[in-house]
Amino acid sequence: MEHITLLIGIVIVTALVFDFTNGFHDTANAMATTISTGALKPKTAVAMSAVLNLTGAFLSVAVAKTISGGIIDESAGVKPEVIFAGLVGAILWNLLTWLAGLPSSSSHALFGGLIGATLVAVGANGVNGDAIVMKILIPAAAAPIVAGLASMLATRLTYRIGRDADPAATAKGYRAGQIASAGLVSLAHGTNDAQKTMGVITLALITGGVVAPHSDPPVWVIVSAGLAIALGTFxxxxxxxxxxxxxxxxxQPPQGFAAQTGAATVILASSHLGFSLSTTQVCSGSVMGSGLGRKGAVVRWGTAGRMAAAWVLTLPAAGLVAACAALLADQGAWGITAVAVLALAACAAIRAASRRRPIDHTNVNEAGGGAEEEPPGVITTAIAPVGGELKATIPAPAPLTTTADPAQASA
Known part of the structure; x- marks a missing residue:
C-alpha cells in the first residue's frame, strides 16, 4: 500500500467540495415543503436536516460500494486525475442548476462527470455499461414516477381520512407529521447521497494503491463525507x-406530509438495495404527486418541464465538462493546475451572478422570490376557491405620459 500523494489529496478535497454542494443543492429535498407550509422556520429546518444528514451517513455503505466498485472499473487504468476531472464537471453543473433554482440531480451530475472523464481518458472499457443501466438509468426513469404515484395516492387518502376531523386538531397533527417525515427524508438523504462521496474517495484511494480493491470506505472517509454534506445542508x-x-x-400540510413520507420510503428502500437513486428526482416527483392528489390543486407544468429538461441534460452536460477537464488534466501537473484555476474562476462567476437576485431564509417563502417573473405589462390576479387556485392575466393599462412643455400641458 502507498501513502496518499498530493494528487490524491487534491481529489479528496475536491470530492468533499462536491459533497458540500450536494448538501446545499439538495436541502430542498427534505425541507422545501416543511418550510413552505410554515411547519418549521427556515433556519431551524436546515439545522435539523444537517444533523440528520450526518447521522444518515453512518447507516450504510451499499451505495458507496456501487460507485467505488460498480460503475467505474478501476482496474482499466483509471487514474486520480480522471476522478478529479469528473468531480469538476459535477460541481460546476450543481452550481449552474443551483443558480437557476432548478432541483436537478447531484447524483447524476457525479455519475455523468465520472463517466465522461473515464470515456476520454481510458475508453469504453473503463465504464461498466450494465451497472449504469441497472443502477442509474432504470432507477432514474422509475423513481420519480413511483414516488409521484405513491404521493398522489397518499395525499388523496390523507384528505379523505381527515375530511370530517377538527381543522385545528388536524393542522397541529399534520405539522408534527411533516416535521417527522422531513426528518426521515433528511436521514435517507444522508444515507444515500453522502455515500456517493464516500464511494468516489474510496475509488481514488484504490486507484492510488492506498487501499485494496473492493474495500469498504475507511472510517475517516465516512466521517468526513458526513460532515461535508451536513455543513452544505446547514x-x-x-x-x-x-x-x-x-x-x-x-x-398544504397534508400534502407535505404525504409527499415526504412517500419520498423517504422510496429512498431508504433504494439505499438498502444499493441503488444510487437521485433523491432530487424522488422528492420532486413526490411534490408533483401531492399536487395531483389534492382536488383543485394546480401543478405548474412549466416549472416541471424545465426540471425534467435539467434531469435529461445532467448526465451528458456534466460528462461533457468533465471530458474537457480530463483532456486538460491528462497533460500533467500544469494541466491539473489549469483545470483547478478555471474551475475556481467559474465558481466565483456563478457566485457573483447569484448575488444579483439573492434568495435566503428571509425571503424564501415570498411569491416571486425565485420563481418565474410574469411578463412585463401583465397583472396577475388569483381566485382561490377551496382547495385550488385559478390564475387570470389581464393586460396592464398603458402608463400615463406627460409632456415636458407646460404650455402644451395647459392647452
Missing amino acids: IGGWRIIHTMGKGLTDI
Missing part, C-alpha cells in the same frame, strides 16, 4: 427550496 440551498416549495404547486 448553509441552505434557498433558491432550490423556493422552487420546490412554491414553484411546483401550492402545498
Whole structure:
C-alpha cells in the first residue's frame, strides 16, 4: 500500500467540495415543503436536516460500494486525475442548476462527470455499461414516477381520512407529521447521497494503491463525507427550496406530509438495495404527486418541464465538462493546475451572478422570490376557491405620459 500523494489529496478535497454542494443543492429535498407550509422556520429546518444528514451517513455503505466498485472499473487504468476531472464537471453543473433554482440531480451530475472523464481518458472499457443501466438509468426513469404515484395516492387518502376531523386538531397533527417525515427524508438523504462521496474517495484511494480493491470506505472517509454534506445542508440551498416549495404547486400540510413520507420510503428502500437513486428526482416527483392528489390543486407544468429538461441534460452536460477537464488534466501537473484555476474562476462567476437576485431564509417563502417573473405589462390576479387556485392575466393599462412643455400641458 502507498501513502496518499498530493494528487490524491487534491481529489479528496475536491470530492468533499462536491459533497458540500450536494448538501446545499439538495436541502430542498427534505425541507422545501416543511418550510413552505410554515411547519418549521427556515433556519431551524436546515439545522435539523444537517444533523440528520450526518447521522444518515453512518447507516450504510451499499451505495458507496456501487460507485467505488460498480460503475467505474478501476482496474482499466483509471487514474486520480480522471476522478478529479469528473468531480469538476459535477460541481460546476450543481452550481449552474443551483443558480437557476432548478432541483436537478447531484447524483447524476457525479455519475455523468465520472463517466465522461473515464470515456476520454481510458475508453469504453473503463465504464461498466450494465451497472449504469441497472443502477442509474432504470432507477432514474422509475423513481420519480413511483414516488409521484405513491404521493398522489397518499395525499388523496390523507384528505379523505381527515375530511370530517377538527381543522385545528388536524393542522397541529399534520405539522408534527411533516416535521417527522422531513426528518426521515433528511436521514435517507444522508444515507444515500453522502455515500456517493464516500464511494468516489474510496475509488481514488484504490486507484492510488492506498487501499485494496473492493474495500469498504475507511472510517475517516465516512466521517468526513458526513460532515461535508451536513455543513452544505446547514448553509441552505434557498433558491432550490423556493422552487420546490412554491414553484411546483401550492402545498398544504397534508400534502407535505404525504409527499415526504412517500419520498423517504422510496429512498431508504433504494439505499438498502444499493441503488444510487437521485433523491432530487424522488422528492420532486413526490411534490408533483401531492399536487395531483389534492382536488383543485394546480401543478405548474412549466416549472416541471424545465426540471425534467435539467434531469435529461445532467448526465451528458456534466460528462461533457468533465471530458474537457480530463483532456486538460491528462497533460500533467500544469494541466491539473489549469483545470483547478478555471474551475475556481467559474465558481466565483456563478457566485457573483447569484448575488444579483439573492434568495435566503428571509425571503424564501415570498411569491416571486425565485420563481418565474410574469411578463412585463401583465397583472396577475388569483381566485382561490377551496382547495385550488385559478390564475387570470389581464393586460396592464398603458402608463400615463406627460409632456415636458407646460404650455402644451395647459392647452
